[in-house]
Amino acid sequence: MTGRIRPLSEFIANQIAAGEVVERPASIVKELVENSLDAQASSIRVDIEHAGVKRIRVRDDGLGIHADDMALAVARHATSKIAAATDLGEIATLGFRGEALASVASVARLAITSRQKDAQNAWRLEVAGGDLLAHKPAAHPPGTTVEVTDLFYNTPARRKFLKTERTESAHLQDAYRRVALANPSVAFELTAGTRTLDHLSPGSSADRVGAVFGERFLTESTVIDESGGGMRLNGWIGLPTFSDSRATRQRFFVNGRPVQDRLAAHAVRQAYRDVLFHGRHPVFVLFLTLDPSMVDVNVHPTKSEVRFRDSRDVHDFVFGKLSRALRDVRPGATAAVRADDRSDAAPAEGQRTFPFEHGERRQGDPLNLAQLFHDEDSGLELRDGGQLPGSSTGTPPLGYAVAQIHGIYILAENEQGLVIVDMHAAHERITYERLKTQLLGGAVDRQRLLVPLALDVSTTEADLIEARSSELEDLGLVMERNGPASLVVREVPALLFDTDIEQLARDVLADFAAFGTSDLLVERQERLLAGTACHASIRANRRLSIPEMNALLRDMETTENAGQCNHGRPTFVVQPLDALDRLFLRGQ
């Protein structure tokens, strides 16, 4: 239908905006709780009825709203959080658009009761369908209660899109936990009438993570806290041996804002790639903090996505820090123990620094002491044939083999007690790391295509490849521009010769465009290597001699990631003597 142009009424405009902001009850909880946090609340209570569809009430003890501002709070584009266009460049609050309450008010009935600390009494504002129904004095302690009832009562079409109560309730609780996770000093409570669904007392970050993700996550994860280039990344990353079949327990926060960021997801996935079995998902809670001017939060209607000014830097930072932390992980290394690794305190029991001797190290083996001892800053230096400072005996970390049982496990004795090694898993990791060093160390073997493959692309993509062709060449892909909007692939990594080359080239292009880098080429080659490593490794039921077993143990000590096989399963466990003593009730 065409005709004359008329401005939309404010109410319709709000309803349209609400279409993006308010998808379901969970979105309302998120917006209201974020408002409470922006108002510096120290305690937030959320009460719901019928999964929030019938009613959501959020009560806080924050700064409150001035009586004269209450009508403005529900007006569109009215906010107390930013004033000038320049403020948009560095947003430090969760809200900033002045849109949430107006949107909610257009699709539900809304009542706000609020009192500022020095006000004589509270005021209550009621709105529905764009009309102000009441604005009157009320009783309320300092703080604000926002009550949203009958969601989508006036937009039945949207109501139909709501899922079952159970699903909506799950979404709602998820949204609630997301914000709670990032604000451990704030008390949270979630109730459904008289039923308490969740209660979180204020505490440390670790307390909150444990309460939300389960205590077990804390012991099955490693703490990370790294800074550099004006950024800080801290949080908990699950050990590769503690993974999920679905990517549900993954939280990434940018400046305290929960986001679903593709770039970050990619960096994390890439960091875990080597240590996690295909199809498993890591569990993590990560907080990225950087100067607000380096990140644009105004890119998505629900503010769940951000854009970084230097996306490549952010990607490399997150990936670099995580992969280093993961390389350092050995079985038995838990968050609690590793946390005091950072201090100068003596290593905790079960996590001692082993004396180390490298007399058996062969030329060319990667030797990475720092990783073995994760003690990079101590300036440890290894003299030829020498021992680490502090070692009293010459026993190597994984000790000396004493036996093999059932053709599967090697038993060894070290300073701590008993070491049990899964020999296939261990050998697989060693073979894989060795193949990989070859892959990354030397130039990647390339193979020329008999018939070069032409690709039609956009001019931007062609520009990109033209500028970066030497980088690609190092990775084994020779691709050139041969027109304003076309590329030609001439050579590919020999290992990938049999794959769908066009698809590969397009995937790499997409990666370059999105992340400024691509790890696909390396990733696919590594996957092939992993398969090779698995087949080339000693199978169960092969009898090994004691010297063979010792050689394997020494190899493990000098191999990166030796704590897990390529599939993320542990390669060895240590049973300290006192654990064995407990088995036999000794000294009790």
Ligand SMILES: Nc1ncnc2c1ncn2[C@@H]1O[C@H](COP(=O)(O)OP(=O)(O)OP(=O)(O)O)[C@@H](O)[C@H]1O
């Ligand atoms: N719980 C609260 N305590 C104190 N003030 C509040 C509270 N909730 C809302 N306000 C006030 O109402 C204003 C409007 O809230 P609204 O959520 O609509 O917008 P916003 O938070 O400024 O931006 P956004 O749309 O991005 O959330 C806020 O700027 C704030 O001043």
Ligand SMILES: [Mg+2]
């Ligand atoms: Mg808001």
